[in-house]
Amino acid sequence: MSGERHSRKIFNAFFYSFAGFLFLYSAYLFLSNLDQLFVTEAAVKTREITNWGEDREILNQFAGGFWKDPYFWKSLNLTLVITLITTLIATLLGIPTAYALSRYRIPGKSMVEIFFSSLMVMPGSVIGICLIVMFNYGPLWDLQNLLGFKFAHSIFPGMVIASLVLSFAFGMSAWKATFDSVNPRFEQVARSLGSNRWRAFKTITFPLAKSGIVTGIILAWTRAMAEFSAVLFFCGTFRELPASRFSDFTKFLQMDQADWVSVAVWAQVEFGNIEYGFALAFVLVFIGGISVYVMHRIGAKGYVW
Amino acid sequence: MDLRSRGGWWPALCIGITGIILAVYILLVTSNWIYLGLHDTLYFFSKSRMWERFWLTVWTATVSMSFSLLIGIPAGYALSRFRFPCRYLFASIIDLPIVVSPAVVGAFLFGITTRFPFDWISEYYGIYIGRNVYGVLLVQFTVTAAFCARLMKASFDMIPTRFEAVSHSLGASPSRTFFKVVLPMAKNGIIASMIVVWARAAAEWEGLMLFVGATEGKTDIMPFAIYLDWNGGMMGWVTSMSIVCILMAISAISAMKIIGGKSNVW
Numbered sequence: 001m002s003g004e005r006h007s008r009k010i011f012n013a014f015f016y017s018f019a020g021f022l023f024l025y026s027a028y029l030f031l032s033n034l035d036q037l038f039v040t041e042a043a044v045k046t047r048e049i050t051n052w053g054e055d056r057e058i059l060n061q062f063a064g065g066f067w068k069d070p071y072f073w074k075s076l077n078l079t080l081v082i083t084l085i086t087t088l089i090a091t092l093l094g095i096p097t098a099y100a101l102s103r104y105r106i107p108g109k110s111m112v113e114i115f116f117s118s119l120m121v122m123p124g125s126v127i128g129i130c131l132i133v134m135f136n137y138g139p140l141w142d143l144q145n146l147l148g149f150k151f152a153h154s155i156f157p158g159m160v161i162a163s164l165v166l167s168f169a170f171g172m173s174a175w176k177a178t179f180d181s182v183n184p185r186f187e188q189v190a191r192s193l194g195s196n197r198w199r200a201f202k203t204i205t206f207p208l209a210k211s212g213i214v215t216g217i218i219l220a221w222t223r224a225m226a227e228f229s230a231v232l233f234f235c236g237t238f239r240e241l242p243a244s245r246f247s248d249f250t251k252f253l254q255m256d257q258a259d260w261v262s263v264a265v266w267a268q269v270e271f272g273n274i275e276y277g278f279a280l281a282f283v284l285v286f287i288g289g290i291s292v293y294v295m296h297r298i299g300a301k302g303y304v305w
Numbered sequence: 306m307d308l309r310s311r312g313g314w315w316p317a318l319c320i321g322i323t324g325i326i327l328a329v330y331i332l333l334v335t336s337n338w339i340y341l342g343l344h345d346t347l348y349f350f351s352k353s354r355m356w357e358r359f360w361l362t363v364w365t366a367t368v369s370m371s372f373s374l375l376i377g378i379p380a381g382y383a384l385s386r387f388r389f390p391c392r393y394l395f396a397s398i399i400d401l402p403i404v405v406s407p408a409v410v411g412a413f414l415f416g417i418t419t420r421f422p423f424d425w426i427s428e429y430y431g432i433y434i435g436r437n438v439y440g441v442l443l444v445q446f447t448v449t450a451a452f453c454a455r456l457m458k459a460s461f462d463m464i465p466t467r468f469e470a471v472s473h474s475l476g477a478s479p480s481r482t483f484f485k486v487v488l489p490m491a492k493n494g495i496i497a498s499m500i501v502v503w504a505r506a507a508a509e510w511e512g513l514m515l516f517v518g519a520t521e522g523k524t525d526i527m528p529f530a531i532y533l534d535w536n537g538g539m540m541g542w543v544t545s546m547s548i549v550c551i552l553m554a555i556s557a558i559s560a561m562k563i564i565g566g567k568s569n570v571w
Contacts, residue, residue: 123528196312
C-alpha cells in the first residue's frame, strides 16, 4: 500500500516538474529583466554621442521616466481607444457571422472554418503584407485616390483595420464554439411556439451563450492588444511625423505623435532607449497578465492562441 | 406577412454579413496572387533562394516543435488533472509569453540571454544562443511551449477522468494508466495539436526582430525574410514568400482538421 502511494507521489512529481519548468521559465523571463529599467553609466554615455533633435534628458531617469513623458500616455491612450473600437466592431460583426456559421447551411462551410482557423497560425508579417498589397495597389488604391484619404499609415481607418483582422478571427471562432455548444432544439421549440427568428435568438440563444460571448470579447480585446506586425506593416510609427500631419480630431483625442505600444517597444529598443522600451514592455505584460488571469478565472477553455 | 416571417431580417443580416466578411478576407489573402500574377509567381518559385528559406523554416519549426512537445505534453497533463492553490495565477504566468505581443517576448529574451543559464552554456559548451540559428530555436520554443501546454490541456480535458479511475481500481499503477489509457485516448488530439504547434512555430518572427536579427541564409526564416525583403523593397520576393506562408498555414490547418476531427480547440 505504501509502495503504491510512493509511486503515485513520483508520478505527480514528474508531471508537476514540467509545469513548474514552464512556470519558472516564464517568471524568470519577465522578472529577471527588471534590472533593465535602471539606467547604467554606459547607456548615458551612448546617449550623449547620439544626436537628439530634442531634449531627451528625461531618458536618463529610472525607466526612462516614462510616466512623465506625454508620448507614453498618448500611446497608451491611442492603443486602448483603438483596441476598444476594434473589439466593438469585431463583436458587432462577429456575433452574426458566428451565428450564421453555426446554425445556417452555408456552402463550403468546412472550407470557411479551415480558412478562419488558418488565420491564427498565419505569420503577422503575411497579414501586414496582404493589407498593404490589398489597399495600396489596384482598385482599392484608385478608390482611396477618389475619396481623398489613405487607409495605410493612418490612425483612424488604418490602425483599426490592422488590429481588426486577427481580433475578428479569434473572437469569431470563440463565439462560433459557444453557439455550437447551445442546443438548437431550444430555439426550435421557441419558433414552434410562435416567436420569430430574431426573437428566438434574442431571448433563447443569446442569454444561454452570454458567458461565452463575454469570453470571446475578452479574447478579441487581448488579441487586439497583442497585435504587432500588422500595425507595423500597415501603419508604421507616428512619433517623428510633424504635427501638421495629424488632424484636429486626433489632437483632440490626444493621439497625435503617438505609437501603438508594442511598436513603440520595438522602436525604443532599436533606438537604444532600453530602459524606456522595457518600461513599455512591462506595461504590456501587466495588461496582458490581467486579461489572461480574468480569462482563466471565468473558465475560458482552449481559446488562447 | 404573417407573424412568423417578421423576424426574417435576422438570418438575412447574419448571412449577408458573413458573405461580405468572407469576400473581404478572401480578397485579403488572394491579393498577393492578383498583384504578382501567375508568371512571376512561377519565376520566384523556381529560385533556390526561396526553397533554402523554406527548408530553414521547416527544420527550425520541426526542432522547436519537438522540444515544445517534450515539455508541453506532461505540463498540459499536470494543468489538466491536478488541483492546487493559485492554479489560475500559475496558469496565467505560464500563458504570459503567448498573450503579450511576441515582439515584447523578443525584447525580454534579448535581456535574458546574457544571464545565468545562457552565459554558462556559452562558456562551458561553446553554444552561443543569440544572433544565430540557436536564437531562432529559442524564440520559437519560448512562444510555442506555453501554446503547446494550452493545447495539450484542452485535449486532456476532453478525456473523462472516469477511465483513469477505473484503471486505478483494477490495480494499474499511475504511469501504466497514463501510457496505456490516457495517451492512446489523447492520441488524435496530440497529433492535431502537434501540427498547430508546428505551424505556429513556423509563423513566429516578431521575436526575431529584436533578439536575433538578420543573417542571409542563416536566420531568415520565411516570415522574417518577408519583413527583411520588404525593407529592401523587393516586392516580388515578399509577395511570393507570403503566398508560400499562406499555403503552409492553410495546409497545416487542413491536415489538423482531417486528423483530429473532434479537436474543438479552435
